[in-house]
Amino acid sequence: MDDDRTSGANPLRRRADRTRTHLHAVFAVGCLIAVICGIAIGRDAWTDSGRAAEALTRHRHVVTATAVGGTSHRTGPGANERPVVVAPVTWQYPADRRHAETVPVPAGTRRGDTIRVWVDDRGDAATAPPAAADLAVQAFGLGAMAATGITLLTGALVRVGIRVVDARSARAWESEWEDVEPRWTGRLRPGPGADDG
Incomplete structure (x- = not known):
C-alpha cells in the first residue's frame, strides 16, 4: 500500500x-x-x-570633419543590414596629421558641411563607444x-x-x-x- x-x-x-x-x-x-x-x-x-x-572611451575622440564630396549609399556586411549614407570627409587628429576617409554621415550632408566623427588615438575613423542604454x-x-x-x-x-x-x-x-x-x-x-x- x-x-x-x-x-x-x-x-x-x-x-x-x-x-x-x-x-x-x-x-x-x-x-x-x-x-x-x-x-x-x-x-x-x-x-x-x-x-x-x-577603457574604450579613453581611446575614442570626437573630431570635426568636413565633407569633400557627395553622399552615396553603402550596404553593410550582413544581407539584412540596411544601407547607410556615406561621404568622403577630411579631418585632422592629432593636429599635425590629416586624414581622408569615407564614413557614415547624416542624410542630406553636402560638400563643405561639417560633421562629427569618432576617431581612435591615431586619428583613424573608429566606432563610437557603446551607449549606456x-x-x-x-x-x-x-x-x-x-x-x-x-x-x-x-x-x-x-x-x-x-x-x-x-x-x-x-x-x-x-x-x-x-x-x-x-x-x-x-x-x-x-x-x-x-x-x-
Missing part, C-alpha cells in the same frame, strides 16, 4: 501526493534561484561591459537568458519527476484495486477449485 501513514497525518494523503507537493516546492525554489542567478549574471555583465566601455539592454538580455534557461531546466526535471510519480501511483492504485474490487463489488475472485462441481 502507498499510504505511508504517520501519526497525525491525513490518511487520505498518499506518498505520491506528498512527493508532488515537494516537486512543486522544488520548482518554486528553482524559479527563485533562476531569478537570483539572472540578476547576478546581468549585474556582472553590466559591470564588465561598463569597464570595457570606459545598449550596455543595459545587453546585460538585461544575458540575465534574462540565464534565468529563463534555469527555469526551463528546473521545469523539465520537475515535469519528468511528476510523470514518474503519476505512473507509480497509477500502478499502485491498480494493485490496490485488485485487492479491494472483489469485496467492493461482491464478486468473489475465482480461486483453485472454484469451477469444480
Whole structure:
C-alpha cells in the first residue's frame, strides 16, 4: 500500500501526493534561484561591459570633419543590414596629421558641411563607444537568458519527476484495486477449485 501513514497525518494523503507537493516546492525554489542567478549574471555583465566601455572611451575622440564630396549609399556586411549614407570627409587628429576617409554621415550632408566623427588615438575613423542604454539592454538580455534557461531546466526535471510519480501511483492504485474490487463489488475472485462441481 502507498499510504505511508504517520501519526497525525491525513490518511487520505498518499506518498505520491506528498512527493508532488515537494516537486512543486522544488520548482518554486528553482524559479527563485533562476531569478537570483539572472540578476547576478546581468549585474556582472553590466559591470564588465561598463569597464570595457570606459577603457574604450579613453581611446575614442570626437573630431570635426568636413565633407569633400557627395553622399552615396553603402550596404553593410550582413544581407539584412540596411544601407547607410556615406561621404568622403577630411579631418585632422592629432593636429599635425590629416586624414581622408569615407564614413557614415547624416542624410542630406553636402560638400563643405561639417560633421562629427569618432576617431581612435591615431586619428583613424573608429566606432563610437557603446551607449549606456545598449550596455543595459545587453546585460538585461544575458540575465534574462540565464534565468529563463534555469527555469526551463528546473521545469523539465520537475515535469519528468511528476510523470514518474503519476505512473507509480497509477500502478499502485491498480494493485490496490485488485485487492479491494472483489469485496467492493461482491464478486468473489475465482480461486483453485472454484469451477469444480
